[in-house]
Structure formats: structure tokens, C-alpha cells
Amino acid sequence: MRVLLVGAGGVGTAVTRIAARREFLTHMIVADYDLSRAEASVAALGERGARFGARRVDASDCDAVRRILLEERCDVLLNATDPRYVMPLFTAALEAGAHYLDMAMSLSAPHVARPYEECGVKLGDEQFALARRWEDAGRLALVGMGVEPGLSDVFARYAADELFDDIEEIGVRDGANLTVEGYGFAPSFSIWTTIEECLNPPVVYERDRGWFTTAPFSEPEVFDFPEGIGPVECVNVEHEEVLLIPRWVDARRVTFKYGLGDDFIAKLKTLHELGLDATTRVTVPGDDGPVRVSPRDVVAACLPDPAGLGERMTGKTCAGTWVKGTKDGSPREVYLYHVVDNQWSMREYGSQAVLWQTAVNPVVALELLSTGDWSGKGVLGPEALPPRPFLDLLTAYGSPWGMREEN
Amino acid sequence: MRVLLVGAGGVGTAVTRIAARREFLTHMIVADYDLSRAEASVAALGERGARFGARRVDASDCDAVRRILLEERCDVLLNATDPRYVMPLFTAALEAGAHYLDMAMSLSAPHVARPYEECGVKLGDEQFALARRWEDAGRLALVGMGVEPGLSDVFARYAADELFDDIEEIGVRDGANLTVEGYGFAPSFSIWTTIEECLNPPVVYERDRGWFTTAPFSEPEVFDFPEGIGPVECVNVEHEEVLLIPRWVDARRVTFKYGLGDDFIAKLKTLHELGLDATTRVTVPGDDGPVRVSPRDVVAACLPDPAGLGERMTGKTCAGTWVKGTKDGSPREVYLYHVVDNQWSMREYGSQAVLWQTAVNPVVALELLSTGDWSGKGVLGPEALPPRPFLDLLTAYGSPWGMREEN
The missing domain is CATH 3.40.50.720 (NAD(P)-binding Rossmann-like Domain)
Structure with missing residues (x-):
């Protein structure tokens, strides 16, 4: 390949x-x-x-x-x-x-009149609009194939195939206990993308209602993450899983909540209030007269490069999918998850945990496509393909996933 | 003239x-x-x-x-x-x-090793270093001649000349109840200057100790401002008065506290934590390739121009000097102040209150220099010159000052 x-x-x-x-x-x-x-x-x-x-x-x-x-x-x-x-x-x-x-889909645009109630252009809409052309070409566009979206979608399909008869809610939950020595504020992932997903109106799916949006940072809940990370406050955030999962997996409700923490949320809100999240260019003095720059690019340039933080970082990051429903007539609740310890990813690969966790999943997917275990045409999400080969190969890469029964 | x-x-x-x-x-x-x-x-x-x-x-x-x-x-x-x-x-x-x-003096530079304890280069140091040349030339550099510094320094000299025998503390206190309709965050004064004065280590003067610095936003106190503004939380901020007043007025302690409010302080702290207060240029994409810009200039470009906010602004701004000491053997405490109502300054001059209040004082000073009521040579602060003619002419401009006995 x-x-x-x-x-x-x-x-x-x-x-x-x-x-x-x-x-x-x-x-x-x-x-x-x-x-x-x-x-x-x-x-x-x-x-x-x-x-x-x-x-x-x-x-x-x-x-x-x-x-x-x-x-x-x-x-x-x-x-x-x-x-x-x-x-x-x-x-x-x-x-x-x-x-x-x-590993991320085409960008959304908020609803002009009711941004916090209705969807405008949704994540991936521009890509799905071209699905027929991909089908006709016999080629596969596998979209959202990182960790979240990506592995989280594979988990959703796995739950539907093997763990549940009927699914009430699928909630992707992301949390970490990472700290970076010597920095008051050092996001572990691209701030450009983090601003985009956190400040856009969060999207929620309900079977009876379809996709709709809420105000940013809505429905806070404390989720208890495994492997020693513990409880983290999570809030609704715009994310691809909410758009992808309902296309291939039957569930009454799909959400994505991100464990941002109070301090991070406050900083994002401040960036928004000051207009520093904007991508529309503003005019400022440059070395040789006025220049036009995007405020969000300037925010990114002022922060340390997430890729360079691995050596000073300690802790674990967890991506996973919480599923609630019934199996054999009994209620069931599980959390399917994947944890990466920064110490491990730095030692094994010299890569910071959040970036490594994002990167491993498309490589697993490429390998499955090269072997023929995965194949398809058109614009597909990870949940459109069989989950078992993916989960087994991820484990074979030395990075196993886990499952916690919630009751 | x-x-x-x-x-x-x-x-x-x-x-x-x-x-x-x-x-x-x-x-x-x-x-x-x-x-x-x-x-x-x-x-x-x-x-x-x-x-x-x-x-x-x-x-x-x-x-x-x-x-x-x-x-x-x-x-x-x-x-x-x-x-x-x-x-x-x-x-x-x-x-x-x-x-x-x-209306503002040459910039400071923090002490390299102990920025929150000792002064490095102080506000105005570069100007005072050339005082002898101004004296020799027979010319006057009247520095810090806005409202704060400026009128606040005139108040300090007036208190020393006419209201007190002995002064324990002079504390400049600035507060407002201005709101701007339609903006979550719209500073009423240059954000470039506000960041500079608020994020630099605040300077304090004590007779026994000389000038020294503290951590930003230190010694919070609630000060009750006159003419309906009411109580506002004030914190220490680096400001010229602390450097100017002790050169000509005898007081045991001189401070400057700014009524910033919790929300404004939190935003400034966030700008600092994210490195967005910096003036050192960073490289970001421009229209025709990479360009170098100052993050603080970008923050300023994202906010509305303070000069354009007058029409949407309501409330009053107060600049003043609180003085504590003794007169005729009895303790005395006064607040000398100048309040501008935005509605008045917009109606009379089409100028927003904070900007108008800054601007009127140098015009009064120019008029006193043109009439000969004020004269001098060298580098002088407003407190080096007789206060009465200034205060009388300010009142004659239609903008009277006030005095509140605190006991």
C-alpha cells in the first residue's frame, strides 16, 4: 500500500x-x-x-x-x-x-437564526454530499477515523453488534488527568481544533427529533474515567460521532461530552468574548506595514506546540463510548474505552499520549484495508465496517482496549 | 501658543x-x-x-x-x-x-530576578534621566499630565498644601459604573495601555523602603466612589502617580488602585496565561505567506475601538485621590475627585467619558502655560506646580472637581 x-x-x-x-x-x-x-x-x-x-x-x-x-x-x-x-x-x-x-470531518456552520437550537451545515455534510461520486468511482472515503471520532465509533458498532439488543443512549466520553510541568496552560491537542469543536454549538441526536444543537458547554455531568483517572466534569461539545453513529447504529440518543474542566472552559469562553477565537482576519501592524491575520492562528502561535510537551507531561488520556440499553431483557450499561499513559507512549514511540492515541487508529484502519479485512466504497464512518477485526488489531499493536460493566 | x-x-x-x-x-x-x-x-x-x-x-x-x-x-x-x-x-x-x-510616562521593565518584590526600570526613569538636559535647555517636559496621572497628582499637591499638616498615605483610586450596550466585553480605554499597566508588577512607595513591587492585582479593597457610582473592588496596579507624587509631596505611603472588577481581572489573567499580552512578535500565516505580529496588537484589533463606544455607553467614571493624615492635630481623611458622566461628555463634546476626562487636563495645563500661571523647566510632574490655578481653571471649563470628607 x-x-x-x-x-x-x-x-x-x-x-x-x-x-x-x-x-x-x-x-x-x-x-x-x-x-x-x-x-x-x-x-x-x-x-x-x-x-x-x-x-x-x-x-x-x-x-x-x-x-x-x-x-x-x-x-x-x-x-x-x-x-x-x-x-x-x-x-x-x-x-x-x-x-x-x-480524523475530523468537513466543518459545520451554525444555523443563522437559531444557532443553539437547530443545526445549520453539519460536520461532514459537505463530504456526504459527494458520497454518490465516491460510490460511482468505487473508492472509499473513510471519514472520522482517528480515536474520537474513530475508535469511539468502532466501539458503538461493537456494542450494537455484540453487547445489546436495544440501545437507549450512546454517549462518547473523553477525559484525562494529564498535567504539563512548567505551564499554566498547555493544551495537549491542536488549539485551533479545540476552539472549533468547543465553541461551536454542540450537536445532539435523538431518534424522534433528529439532530439539534444546544448552547455551548451544556448538560454538565461528572463521568468517572477508568484506570485511575477518576471523575472529570464533562460537557456537550460538537463532535463527529454524533453525526456518524446514527447513520449506521440504531440508538435513541447520541451525545458527545468532553472532560474539559472548569479552568479550560473559562479560558475558551474568554477567548470567545474577546473575539480571539475568530478566523476572520483582522488588520494589525507587521514588520513592513499593516498585515491581515486570523486571531485564532495568533492564539495557536502563542501556545506551546502540543507535540513538544510529551517530555513534561504526566498522566493518562481516555477515549471511550458509554452505552445504555438492554440485553436479553435486562438493563445493561457499559463503558468501552482506550487509555494511553503518556509515559508509555513517550517511551515506546517518543509521542505524546493524546497525539499517539489519535494516530494509531488510522494506521490500524490502513492495515485492515491493505489486508482486505475492511473494504467498502462511498463515504463511510468507522461504524459502517466490522468492529472485531479493528479491535483485535489494535490490541495486537500493543495498545489494548477495555470494557467496564457499569452495574 | x-x-x-x-x-x-x-x-x-x-x-x-x-x-x-x-x-x-x-x-x-x-x-x-x-x-x-x-x-x-x-x-x-x-x-x-x-x-x-x-x-x-x-x-x-x-x-x-x-x-x-x-x-x-x-x-x-x-x-x-x-x-x-x-x-x-x-x-x-x-x-x-x-x-x-x-499623559503616560516612559515604560518600565520588571526586575529580572525579583519582579514582584523589587523595581527594575521604573515608569519615567528614561525621562528623568534626561532632566538635566531639559533644565539646561530652559524647556519644560510636563510628564503624566492627563487625568491619572495628571489631575490625581494635582489633587495630591493640593492636599499637601492646603488640607494636611502631615500625610500618612496618598492612594489614587479609579472606578466607574460604565456599561456598554450590546458588548460582553468592551474596555473604555486603550486595551494596549490597560494590559501594560495591569499586568506589570504594581509599584508601591513607602518612605522607609522606597519604591517596591508586588504581585499583580494585590491588596484588593472595596472603595466607595461618589456621585452614585458606589462600591467597586480595587487592586494595586502599576501607575505613574506612585513614581511622581513622592518626588514633590511628602507622604509615608503612596499607592494606586484601579477598580477593575472581578470579570476584567479574570480576562486579563487569561490573556497573560495564554501569552496574548505579549508584545514580542509571533509568526502566523498572512495573506501572502508568514508574517510577524504582536499578540497584544491582535487583542486590540479584535476589540471595539473605545472611541466609538460613547453612543452605547451609560454611566460615570471617577478619578480621584484619597488622602489620610492629620490637620491641626486631628486625624483627617479626604477623597478629592473628578467625575464625568458619559451622557454629559457625549452631549457636550461627542466624546466618550473616559477619553474626555483624560483629554481635558492637558488642555487646561497648556492654557496655564500659555498664560504664565504655570511655568518651569526640566522634567516635572503635575504636583511640582501650584494646584489652585489648575483646579480653578478645570472648574471654569465646566467640569468641576469635588471633595468628600471621609469622617
């Missing part, structure tokens, strides 16, 4: 480190806007880097990406950029006749 | 509107980096604008400012820019043989 990996940031670099240890990969081109970053990620692989190459690419330039896919004869494009670049990369893969994987 | 006013922002524009009504002014050149802004401030004066002209100038370009002072045969430079430009403008005036007034 020949793969074009676009994005050599924290997740992309972790992808190379995981993929380098697997046999299924014939060649991987690592492409980034900053060529030196792509080259550094390949150089860091040492002897294992023989199957890798680096190129410069602007992810917003659909034509340039298509040309690289064709020149390098890639079977698949793995998108490890931030969600702004989903549509050009998704389109480039379609035009080049390649398969496509991403 | 011929005046070069540098800066046609909120304060500068209010200066033109106040000065246009006074006879003492022969000519005022309004100079700004943005010529259209300078021209607009002159055009807004209508028939009263005959004595005014507009020019473009870069306030950081000392030579260019000096040339304008000479070409326009100005007697005095009035600096209405933000404190970054104090030193080039102060130097240009000295070299051109003009007098100089500003």
Missing part, C-alpha cells in the same frame, strides 16, 4: 512512527506546508525510514495534492491536517482515484 | 474638541500615523477648526517629528499616543527646543 500522509504535525509524526513498524506499508510520502517538518519526521525514523519520503505541499491547493497522488502512485491519502483542509484533500483524493481517510 | 498634537485616537480627538473652544490656542497641528484619522478629527471641528491643521507622522520617527515641530514653529508637543512612543516624542521635543506634555 502506497500512502500520501498530508500533515507532519503532532498526529502526522506519530502516524509515521507507528506505521514504520508495520509490514503492510510499501511507501509513505509525508507532505507538509513546511518541508523541513516533513523531512524531520522522516529523518527521526532512522533505519525504519527507508520506505518514507518527504515533500512540500499546500493542503489547500487541491490540484497540487492531486498531482502528488498521481506522481507518487498513492493508493490512499491520509489527512492529518486541521479540519480547514478536509475539503481540498477529500476532493483531491476523489479526483486522483485514491482512497481517503481523515 | 502653537501646539503639535501627536495622536488622533480617542484622547487626541477629544483634545481637539476641547482646545477648539479656548482662545489661548493660536494653532494646533494634529499629526497621526493615519493621515485620514488626523484629517477627520480636524474636519469634525467644523467652523471651530480654522486654527487646526492635519499632518501624517510616524511617532516612532524622532527625526520626522522634530522636523514638523520646526517647520510648524510649535512651542509645545502634546503626546496623545500610547506609551511606546513616549521616548521618540520626548526626545524630538527636546531636540527641537519645544516644551513637551504627555
Whole structure:
């Protein structure tokens, strides 16, 4: 399998480190806007880097990406950029006749009149609008194939297939006890994406009502995370699982709640009140006169690079799917989860836990596609495909998942 | 008197509107980096604008400012820019043989090893270092001549001259009950300057100890402001009065506390924790590739222009000086203050209250210099000059001050 990996940031670099240890990969081109970053990620692989190459690419330039896919004869494009670049990369893969994987879906736009009650453009809408063209081309766009969305969707399908007869609610719950020494505030994941998902109106699915939105940070609940992480306050956040799961899994309600914590929520609210979450450019003095910049890019530039925090970070991160329903006539409640200890991921891969956990899942998916255990065409979410092969291969990668019976 | 006013922002524009009504002014050149802004401030004066002209100038370009002072045969430079430009403008005036007034002094730099205990470079240190040259030239640099510093310093001198035999403490206290309709967060004064003064280590003066610093937002107290504003929580903030008053007025302790309120303090702390208060440039994407911008400039660009908020603003702002000591052997405590109602300043001058209150004081000072009621040479604070003529002329401008006996 020949793969074009676009994005050599924290997740992309972790992808190379995981993929380098697997046999299924014939060649991987690592492409980034900053060529030196792509080259550094390949150089860091040492002897294992023989199957890798680096190129410069602007992810917003659909034509340039298509040309690289064709020149390098890639079977698949793995998108490890931030969600702004989903549509050009998704389109480039379609035009080049390649398969496509991403870990976040095309962006939403709030409902103009009732943003906190009704959906406007939903996450992934732009991608699903092109589903027919992918089907006709006989190619697969596997969307939302990171950890959340991704593994969390696989868990949902696994619960529906093997653990429940009837599902009342599926709630993805994400929490961590990570701390970074020496920083008052150091998000463990791309702040650009975190702002996007936390400040957009959260989306909820109910079978009787369809998709709808709420005010940001709604329905707070304390969720008890496993493996020593413990209770964390979680709130509704806009996330792909809520859009993906109901398309393939039957449940009366689907939610996503993120364990942000009070301090993080307060900071995000302040960024919003000050207009610093905006992506619309403002004019400010530059070195040679006025320049136009996006405030959110400036926020990101002021914070430490999440990929560089691994050495100072301690703790574990947990992604998982809580499911409530009935089995054999009895009520049942389970939490299916995947925990990564930062100490382990740093020792084994030199990658920070949150980034490593995001990166491992698309590599598992690529391997399943290369072996034929997974196959399909059109625009599919991870829950459209059989969950067992995925969960078994993830365990074989040395990173097992777990299940907790809630009663 | 011929005046070069540098800066046609909120304060500068209010200066033109106040000065246009006074006879003492022969000519005022309004100079700004943005010529259209300078021209607009002159055009807004209508028939009263005959004595005014507009020019473009870069306030950081000392030579260019000096040339304008000479070409326009100005007697005095009035600096209405933000404190970054104090030193080039102060130097240009000295070299051109003009007098100089500003409303904020040259910037401080924290003590490298003990920033929250000892002073590093203090506010105004760079200006006072050149005092001898001003004396030798027979010219006056009247520094800190806005409302705070400025009128607050005049109050301190008035208290020492007429109200007390012995002063234990002088505490400048600033508070307001201004609200801006339609904005969750809309500072009524330059956010650049507000960040500078609030996030630098606050400075305190004690006779036995000299100047020293504390942690930001230290020594919170609730101060009851007059004329219906009521109690506001105030905290220590770095401000020029603490550096100026002890040079000419004998007091055991001098402080400055700002009625910021909890919400504003929390926002400033968040800006600091996220590094968004920084003035060191960061690299972000621009329209044509990477550009370097100052995060603090971006924060300012995201917020509404304080000068444009007057129409939506209601409430009053109070600047004043609380003095505690003894008179004729008895304890005495007074608060000398100046309140501006936004409704009044908008109706009378079309200027927002906080900006108008800052602007009126240097115009009063210019008039006293033109009449000879005030005169001097060297680098002086407002408390170095007789307070009575100033307070009487301020009242004659239609904006009387007040005094409250605290016991």
C-alpha cells in the first residue's frame, strides 16, 4: 500500500512512527506546508525510514495534492491536517482515484437564526454530499477515523453488534488527568481544533427529533474515567460521532461530552468574548506595514506546540463510548474505552499520549484495508465496517482496549 | 501658543474638541500615523477648526517629528499616543527646543530576578534621566499630565498644601459604573495601555523602603466612589502617580488602585496565561505567506475601538485621590475627585467619558502655560506646580472637581 500522509504535525509524526513498524506499508510520502517538518519526521525514523519520503505541499491547493497522488502512485491519502483542509484533500483524493481517510470531518456552520437550537451545515455534510461520486468511482472515503471520532465509533458498532439488543443512549466520553510541568496552560491537542469543536454549538441526536444543537458547554455531568483517572466534569461539545453513529447504529440518543474542566472552559469562553477565537482576519501592524491575520492562528502561535510537551507531561488520556440499553431483557450499561499513559507512549514511540492515541487508529484502519479485512466504497464512518477485526488489531499493536460493566 | 498634537485616537480627538473652544490656542497641528484619522478629527471641528491643521507622522520617527515641530514653529508637543512612543516624542521635543506634555510616562521593565518584590526600570526613569538636559535647555517636559496621572497628582499637591499638616498615605483610586450596550466585553480605554499597566508588577512607595513591587492585582479593597457610582473592588496596579507624587509631596505611603472588577481581572489573567499580552512578535500565516505580529496588537484589533463606544455607553467614571493624615492635630481623611458622566461628555463634546476626562487636563495645563500661571523647566510632574490655578481653571471649563470628607 502506497500512502500520501498530508500533515507532519503532532498526529502526522506519530502516524509515521507507528506505521514504520508495520509490514503492510510499501511507501509513505509525508507532505507538509513546511518541508523541513516533513523531512524531520522522516529523518527521526532512522533505519525504519527507508520506505518514507518527504515533500512540500499546500493542503489547500487541491490540484497540487492531486498531482502528488498521481506522481507518487498513492493508493490512499491520509489527512492529518486541521479540519480547514478536509475539503481540498477529500476532493483531491476523489479526483486522483485514491482512497481517503481523515480524523475530523468537513466543518459545520451554525444555523443563522437559531444557532443553539437547530443545526445549520453539519460536520461532514459537505463530504456526504459527494458520497454518490465516491460510490460511482468505487473508492472509499473513510471519514472520522482517528480515536474520537474513530475508535469511539468502532466501539458503538461493537456494542450494537455484540453487547445489546436495544440501545437507549450512546454517549462518547473523553477525559484525562494529564498535567504539563512548567505551564499554566498547555493544551495537549491542536488549539485551533479545540476552539472549533468547543465553541461551536454542540450537536445532539435523538431518534424522534433528529439532530439539534444546544448552547455551548451544556448538560454538565461528572463521568468517572477508568484506570485511575477518576471523575472529570464533562460537557456537550460538537463532535463527529454524533453525526456518524446514527447513520449506521440504531440508538435513541447520541451525545458527545468532553472532560474539559472548569479552568479550560473559562479560558475558551474568554477567548470567545474577546473575539480571539475568530478566523476572520483582522488588520494589525507587521514588520513592513499593516498585515491581515486570523486571531485564532495568533492564539495557536502563542501556545506551546502540543507535540513538544510529551517530555513534561504526566498522566493518562481516555477515549471511550458509554452505552445504555438492554440485553436479553435486562438493563445493561457499559463503558468501552482506550487509555494511553503518556509515559508509555513517550517511551515506546517518543509521542505524546493524546497525539499517539489519535494516530494509531488510522494506521490500524490502513492495515485492515491493505489486508482486505475492511473494504467498502462511498463515504463511510468507522461504524459502517466490522468492529472485531479493528479491535483485535489494535490490541495486537500493543495498545489494548477495555470494557467496564457499569452495574 | 502653537501646539503639535501627536495622536488622533480617542484622547487626541477629544483634545481637539476641547482646545477648539479656548482662545489661548493660536494653532494646533494634529499629526497621526493615519493621515485620514488626523484629517477627520480636524474636519469634525467644523467652523471651530480654522486654527487646526492635519499632518501624517510616524511617532516612532524622532527625526520626522522634530522636523514638523520646526517647520510648524510649535512651542509645545502634546503626546496623545500610547506609551511606546513616549521616548521618540520626548526626545524630538527636546531636540527641537519645544516644551513637551504627555499623559503616560516612559515604560518600565520588571526586575529580572525579583519582579514582584523589587523595581527594575521604573515608569519615567528614561525621562528623568534626561532632566538635566531639559533644565539646561530652559524647556519644560510636563510628564503624566492627563487625568491619572495628571489631575490625581494635582489633587495630591493640593492636599499637601492646603488640607494636611502631615500625610500618612496618598492612594489614587479609579472606578466607574460604565456599561456598554450590546458588548460582553468592551474596555473604555486603550486595551494596549490597560494590559501594560495591569499586568506589570504594581509599584508601591513607602518612605522607609522606597519604591517596591508586588504581585499583580494585590491588596484588593472595596472603595466607595461618589456621585452614585458606589462600591467597586480595587487592586494595586502599576501607575505613574506612585513614581511622581513622592518626588514633590511628602507622604509615608503612596499607592494606586484601579477598580477593575472581578470579570476584567479574570480576562486579563487569561490573556497573560495564554501569552496574548505579549508584545514580542509571533509568526502566523498572512495573506501572502508568514508574517510577524504582536499578540497584544491582535487583542486590540479584535476589540471595539473605545472611541466609538460613547453612543452605547451609560454611566460615570471617577478619578480621584484619597488622602489620610492629620490637620491641626486631628486625624483627617479626604477623597478629592473628578467625575464625568458619559451622557454629559457625549452631549457636550461627542466624546466618550473616559477619553474626555483624560483629554481635558492637558488642555487646561497648556492654557496655564500659555498664560504664565504655570511655568518651569526640566522634567516635572503635575504636583511640582501650584494646584489652585489648575483646579480653578478645570472648574471654569465646566467640569468641576469635588471633595468628600471621609469622617
